Amino acid sequence: MNNKNYRTFALVLLTIVYGFNFIDRQIMGILAPFIQEDLNLTNTQLGLLIGFAFAVFYTVTAIPIAWLADRFSRVNILAIALATWSGFTALTGLANNFVQIGLARMGVGIGEAGGSPPSHSIISDMYPKEERASALGVYSMGIPFGIMAAFFATAAIMGASSDEVDWRRIFIFLGVTGIVLAGIVKLVLKEPVRGAMEANDEKSLDKPPFFESLKTLLKIPTWWAMCFGIAFGSFVSYAKGGFQTKFLVTLDPSFDFQTLVILLGIINGTTYAGGAFFGARLADKWGSRDVRAYGWLPAIAIALCLPIGVLSWWAPTVEMNLLFSTIFLLLIGIYLGPSFAIAQTLAPIHMRAMSTALFFFILNMIALGGGPTFAGWLIDVFASYYNELDAMRYAMSVTAFIFIFSILSFIIVSKTLPKDWNEAEKRNSLESQPN
Numbered sequence: 001m002n003n004k005n006y007r008t009f010a011l012v013l014l015t016i017v018y019g020f021n022f023i024d025r026q027i028m029g030i031l032a033p034f035i036q037e038d039l040n041l042t043n044t045q046l047g048l049l050i051g052f053a054f055a056v057f058y059t060v061t062a063i064p065i066a067w068l069a070d071r072f073s074r075v076n077i078l079a080i081a082l083a084t085w086s087g088f089t090a091l092t093g094l095a096n097n098f099v100q101i102g103l104a105r106m107g108v109g110i111g112e113a114g115g116s117p118p119s120h121s122i123i124s125d126m127y128p129k130e131e132r133a134s135a136l137g138v139y140s141m142g143i144p145f146g147i148m149a150a151f152f153a154t155a156a157i158m159g160a161s162s163d164e165v166d167w168r169r170i171f172i173f174l175g176v177t178g179i180v181l182a183g184i185v186k187l188v189l190k191e192p193v194r195g196a197m198e199a200n201d202e203k204s205l206d207k208p209p210f211f212e213s214l215k216t217l218l219k220i221p222t223w224w225a226m227c228f229g230i231a232f233g234s235f236v237s238y239a240k241g242g243f244q245t246k247f248l249v250t251l252d253p254s255f256d257f258q259t260l261v262i263l264l265g266i267i268n269g270t271t272y273a274g275g276a277f278f279g280a281r282l283a284d285k286w287g288s289r290d291v292r293a294y295g296w297l298p299a300i301a302i303a304l305c306l307p308i309g310v311l312s313w314w315a316p317t318v319e320m321n322l323l324f325s326t327i328f329l330l331l332i333g334i335y336l337g338p339s340f341a342i343a344q345t346l347a348p349i350h351m352r353a354m355s356t357a358l359f360f361f362i363l364n365m366i367a368l369g370g371g372p373t374f375a376g377w378l379i380d381v382f383a384s385y386y387n388e389l390d391a392m393r394y395a396m397s398v399t400a401f402i403f404i405f406s407i408l409s410f411i412i413v414s415k416t417l418p419k420d421w422n423e424a425e426k427r428n429s430l431e432s433q434p435n
Contacts, residue, residue: 007126010189011138014119017082017185018142019149020178021115024089024108025054025368026150027174029242030261031167033249035101038167043383045098047376050242053102055369058109059361066117066354074118075189081114083182090175093168116360124344125192132344137280137337141273144333147241148269150174151261158258165257216348216427217355222413222420223346225295227362229409230339232402233302234367235374236309237332239399242372243379244325247392252318263322272329275301280337287338291421294342295414298335302406305331309400313393335410342413346424375399 028035028050036046069077088107095101119139127135157173158165217223248260279297286293305328312324347355378395386394 006190010126011123011135013185013189014078014123015139015142015145017078017181018115018119018139019146020082020086020174020181021112022143022146023150023153023174024085024112024178025050026147026241027089027154027170028105029372030150030154030245030264031165031170032242032246034165034167036246039095039097039101041098043376043379044373045376047242047373047379049098049102049105051238051372051374051376052369054105054109055364055367056109057106058113058368059364061110061113062117062360062364063354063358065114066358069114069118069121070354073191074122075185075191077114078118078122078189079182079186081111081118082185083111083179084114085109085111086175086178086182087111088175089178090172093171093175117354120340120344120355122189122192131284132341134280134284134337136340136344137276137283140276140280140333140336140340143336144268144270144272144276144329147272148265151265151268155258155261155265158261217346217358220346220420220424222295222342222416223355223359225409225412225416226339226342227359228366229295229298229406229413230335230359231363231366232406232409233298233305233332233335234363235371235402236305236400236406238367238371239375239396240309240328243375243392243396247313247389247396248318248321250389250392251315251321255318260318264325267322267326268329271326272333275330275333276336277333279334280341282334283338283341291417292414294338295410295412295417298338299407299410299414301331301334302403302410306400306403306407309403310397313396313400342417346420348427371399 032046032050035041035049036043041049065077065081085108088104088111091107092101092104095104120136123135123139124132153174154165154170157170245261245264248255249257279301283294283297286297308324308328308331312321312328315321315324343355343359375395378398379391382391382394385391
């Protein structure tokens with residue numbers, strides 16, 4: 001297998017692993033109505049399980065794992081991480097109360113912390129900066145493909161009717177499958193040379209001290225603006241993903257659940273993936289003429305998401321909600337490739353895994369930790385005044401306006417990126433000079 005074919009194979013494998021990352025996250029939202037009923041959970045507790053209980057351990061653990069990934073075998077770290085989170089996914093299916101399932105979700109979060117930082121770093125050492133947004137855009141399609149696989153796995157394993165949904169069996173099946181995939185990663189993935197795409201001499205790279213590189217990274221205004229842009233955008237997206245299934249089941253209890261999850265799987269797997277791919281390619285094409293495109297493109301897409309997202313919650317039928325959701329998912333996927341490219345391109349060469357870990361720390365503490373938790377709490381607040389369906393409508397509509405902070409952040413990116421991009425190119429060129 002030549003180098004070009006191998007890097008394509010490696011990118012596909014890393015995308016599949018990233019997909020499993022999101023299978024294990026999404027499955028909680030898909031099966032929320034059944035887990036909630038079986039374990040007698042409140043909406044606030046459900047939001048904590050989907051959000052904060054997972055995110056706090058995910059984000060805190062990601063930083064030391066990224067430090068290791070910038071120094072030791074990224075392939076080994078990825079394989080161990082995948083086996084860990086898959087094992088805890090299987091244990092989730094054995095939980096009998098809120099505390100037990102909460103501990104299992106914390107374990108999943110710890111394992112998943114070792115997924116993206118080493119993967120982003122590996123990809124950046126296989127693709128030059130001119131192709132990096134496209135490559136990371138392909139990688140980011142693991143999100144919609146993972147979500148789609150979670151829906152399809154639920155539909156395939158759930159049973160003949162909505163009354164026969166065995167949520168425990170689904171968690172155990174997915175966990176065991178992920179452990180097998182971890183073995184494949186360890187056996188077939190090769191460790192690339194660090195900084196290979198910037199190096200004049202791959203055998204001798206000047207490696208600045210860790211804290212010096214970290215200080216450099218944290219002084220980049222565009223990096224911070226990008227982090228908050230994707231974090232506030234994902235805040236709304238994670239909240240929507242955590243409660244959409246519950247909303248649709250409440251909106252029309254007679255709608256066949258198996259059909260519903262298949263439709264949601266198709267929509268997530270095609271439109272979200274299409275948005276991620278289209279956004280990454282457009283960002284690279286537009287960005288080759290004007291790097292401000294990496295900020296303007298996400299800002300425009302999220303500005304369109306705001307009204308569409310609100311309208312989706314007030315749709316009178318399941319079919320109408322799915323139509324709005326299709327447009328929403330196409331647009332929300334656009335920011336992934338540009339954001340990932342900024343995180344990698346602006347980071348010092350030997351801080352790429354750490355750059356991903358730190359921006360995922362901000363992203364997931366705000367978005368994954370805050371989005372579902374805030375929405376679940378708000379639903380319980382509105383439930384004191386409205387019926388369950390209207391409580392969800394009001395709560396999710398209020399949540400959608402968090403998009404405003406995302407739009408403003410990406411506009412800032414468009415203003416500061418040209419200067420920071422040029423400085424990063426100069427800095428990384430010097431770092432990659434032979435000793």
